Amino acid sequence: MWPLIMHFVRTNAVYMTFPVAVVVGFVGYNFEAVIGRAESPWKTKSIQEERDERQFQELKEHSPSDVPSLKSKMDIPKTVLNRNDKSQLNH
Numbered sequence: 001m002w003p004l005i006m007h008f009v010r011t012n013a014v015y016m017t018f019p020v021a022v023v024v025g026f027v028g029y030n031f032e033a034v035i036g037r038a039e040s041p042w043k044t045k046s047i048q049e050e051r052d053e054r055q056f057q058e059l060k061e062h063s064p065s066d067v068p069s070l071k072s073k074m075d076i077p078k079t080v081l082n083r084n085d086k087s088q089l090n091h
Contacts, residue, residue: 009016045053
């Protein structure tokens, strides 16, 4: 009898293991969802969304007409050679 059962299992192993794997995977997935404490990534804001919100807040805080005069030239050095030296800027 056992050789007959083993022959049946050996020839139909593919058809028997796939449903078992599906059931084990389904149970494990749901068990992890119920027991797991990790927060899902889609529930938190992405870095891009946080950056967009931060930039939007900065735009709301500052007036678009509040810009420094172009005649002051505070960030332009006297010569090209002094462009990396912060102490040589025109004030």
